[in-house]
Amino acid sequence: MALDQLYQEILLDHYKQPRNKGVLDDANVRLELKNPFCGDEILLTLRVADGFVEDVAFAGSGCVISQASASVMTEKIKGMRVAQVREMAEQFSELVKTGHAEAVSAQEDDDLEAFRGVCEFPTRVKCAMLAWRTLLQGLEHHEHAHPHPVASNPSGAQK
Amino acid sequence: MLTDLRKEFPLFSAAANRDLVYLDSAATAQRPQRVITAMNDFYAQDNANPHRGAYRLAERATQHYEAARAKVAAFIHAAAAEEIIFTRNATEAVNFIAYGWADHHVQPGEVILVTELEHHSNLVPWQMLAQRRGAILKYIEFDDQGHLRLDQMEERLRERPRLLALTQVSNALGTINPVAEIIARAHEAGVVVVVDGAQSVPHMRVDVQSMQADFFVFSGHKMLGPLGIGVLYANQRHHAGLQPVLYGGDMISSVDYHHSDWNDMPWKMEAGTQHVAGAVGLAAAIDFLGEIGMEAVAEHDHTLTRHALEQLQKLDRIILYGPRENHAAVISFNIGAIHPHDLATFLDQRGIAIRSGHHCAQLVMRKLGVAATARASFYLYNTLEDVDRLIDGLNAAKEYFGKWL
Ligand SMILES: Cc1ncc(COP(=O)(O)O)c(C=O)c1O
Numbered sequence: 001m002a003l004d005q006l007y008q009e010i011l012l013d014h015y016k017q018p019r020n021k022g023v024l025d026d027a028n029v030r031l032e033l034k035n036p037f038c039g040d041e042i043l044l045t046l047r048v049a050d051g052f053v054e055d056v057a058f059a060g061s062g063c064v065i066s067q068a069s070a071s072v073m074t075e076k077i078k079g080m081r082v083a084q085v086r087e088m089a090e091q092f093s094e095l096v097k098t099g100h101a102e103a104v105s106a107q108e109d110d111d112l113e114a115f116r117g118v119c120e121f122p123t124r125v126k127c128a129m130l131a132w133r134t135l136l137q138g139l140e141h142h143e144h145a146h147p148h149p150v151a152s153n154p155s156g157a158q159k
Numbered sequence: 160m161l162t163d164l165r166k167e168f169p170l171f172s173a174a175a176n177r178d179l180v181y182l183d184s185a186a187t188a189q190r191p192q193r194v195i196t197a198m199n200d201f202y203a204q205d206n207a208n209p210h211r212g213a214y215r216l217a218e219r220a221t222q223h224y225e226a227a228r229a230k231v232a233a234f235i236h237a238a239a240a241e242e243i244i245f246t247r248n249a250t251e252a253v254n255f256i257a258y259g260w261a262d263h264h265v266q267p268g269e270v271i272l273v274t275e276l277e278h279h280s281n282l283v284p285w286q287m288l289a290q291r292r293g294a295i296l297k298y299i300e301f302d303d304q305g306h307l308r309l310d311q312m313e314e315r316l317r318e319r320p321r322l323l324a325l326t327q328v329s330n331a332l333g334t335i336n337p338v339a340e341i342i343a344r345a346h347e348a349g350v351v352v353v354v355d356g357a358q359s360v361p362h363m364r365v366d367v368q369s370m371q372a373d374f375f376v377f378s379g380h381k382m383l384g385p386l387g388i389g390v391l392y393a394n395q396r397h398h399a400g401l402q403p404v405l406y407g408g409d410m411i412s413s414v415d416y417h418h419s420d421w422n423d424m425p426w427k428m429e430a431g432t433q434h435v436a437g438a439v440g441l442a443a444a445i446d447f448l449g450e451i452g453m454e455a456v457a458e459h460d461h462t463l464t465r466h467a468l469e470q471l472q473k474l475d476r477i478i479l480y481g482p483r484e485n486h487a488a489v490i491s492f493n494i495g496a497i498h499p500h501d502l503a504t505f506l507d508q509r510g511i512a513i514r515s516g517h518h519c520a521q522l523v524m525r526k527l528g529v530a531a532t533a534r535a536s537f538y539l540y541n542t543l544e545d546v547d548r549l550i551d552g553l554n555a556a557k558e559y560f561g562k563w564l
Contacts, residue, residue: 003504006504007501007559038499038516038530038531039517039521039524039531040530063500064498064501065500127500
């Protein structure tokens with residue numbers, strides 16, 4: 001049944017026991033976004049240093065898809081380079097919109113793969129993307145506020 | 160109960176929708192073939208720019224448009240066709256009142272009164288007006304059954320507000336407000352009243368004269384009419400005070416190099432070429448409703464609503480929002496910890512279309528302490544069987560999500 005493709009065990013597990021739920025006291029990135037479609041809210045707090053996401057947490061409530069997506073996201077990006085985080089967000093977006101994302105498949109990342117079913121439910125793509133959109137906007141704000149010295153990012157391409 | 164109406168609505172016979180249980184008419188209704196045919200016929204036989212040509216075809220287009228206006232006037236029992244202004248929808252109609260009337264009459268420091276029940280359409284325009292005019296926006300709250308606190312209204316009326324904007328029927332809770340009583344009290348206090356009829360006109364007989372509304376708005380698409388046509392009723396006593404909001408063709412009587420004069424009401428409010436086919440479709444919808452009779456429509460909706468409320472109440476862990484009695488055909492609820500979005504996706508797999516979200520009434524959600532609710536709404540093509548399928552679906556959803564929620 002298509003529903004089981006959407007509500008996979010991994011999602012349900014993350015929904016029941018969300019990882020990294022809460023608010024970081026020492027965050028230097030903090031952003032709240034609403035899903036305009038349903039009013040669900042997410043508050044994302046991160047500590048970013050030297051181009052790495054050192055720590056991350058999310059707060060708020062929402063549907064299975066949005067909560068599981070936020071939980072999985074925080075697990076994935078903790079300790080990751082900011083540039084890599086952006087790439088992953090791209091891939092995730094492609095996955096939930098089209099059902100295809102070469103990079104995700106190549107990595108055999110079951111947690112991300114579990115969201116493939118969302119593509120069959122176009123009205124739910126926004127739910128899956130809420131945390132990631134918040135993340136990207138938060139990182140962008142952060143970069144505007146703390147631009148890297150030019151030397152540390154010679155290509156500038158990841159900006 | 161009304162029977163056999165489903166076959167008048169071609170959408171339900173389309174291959175993709177054979178099994179559809181459509182429970183989102185509060186968002187937009189479906190259209191009977193008659194409405195679609197009337198619009199097609201207009202385009203196929205009588206299409207021209209009304210009010211502009213000296214030839215017979217243009218005259219026919221004008222007649223269609225003005226006949227539709229007269230039909231709308233009769234349907235809500237306006238005193239004259241000139242009180243009916245065509246707009247795109249209820250939202251645009253509210254904005255016309257805000258820009259066309261309130262901008263010229265509300266003074267800095269004056270109070271504008273709205274209710275917590277309002278759809279964003281009848282709320283945000285007043286927030287913006289308050290900002291533009293330096294007016295003070297105040298609220299009438301609702302109680303735990305979704306009824307407006309009339310005691311609080313009395314208090315607020317003592318503050319001599321300039322304007323009160325309220326909905327006749329809440330799209331989020333199903334509350335039916337006693338608008339005639341409220342308007343009578345407001346008028347005693349010298350307050351001009353705007354009524355949002357988007358959820359009432361489709362479902363009950365509305366009489367703007369007996370309720371004494373100053374302004375009244377609604378949308379064609381929620382009452383079997385086409386998308387893109389709405390109505391602003393403006394009582395004649397406000398015609399002199401109502402100023403154009405959009406300028407251009409058709410709304411003028413004469414244009415000079417540096418000055419123009421306006422056309423008469425209602426045409427001075429209708430700038431540019433209008434949605435004539437939409438007005439024609441709306442007139443056909445009114446004929447359709449008229450033949451069935453609004454009393455019969457109301458009775459049908461009431462039977463469905465009563466049945467639904469009875470069945471819903473029996474469900475374990477159901478939370479029903481809104482009044483327990485005298486409930487309009489729109490029911491907001493939640494079941495346990497199942498998020499309404501997940502519920503809607505689940506039901507959709509069984510061919511049942513319900514709404515989930517904040518229903519453009521975030522103040523209501525805030526008051527209820529939830530981000531979203533599930534919402535089922537009924538109309539004349541729905542059946543008791545539709546309600547039963549909803550209940551079956553909800554039971555199945557509880558089973559499906561119950562394991563882990
Ligand atoms: C009570 C109420 N007012 C206003 C509106 C706005 O109608 P429209 O979107 O057609 O302008 C709606 C529609 O959802 C409504 O339910």
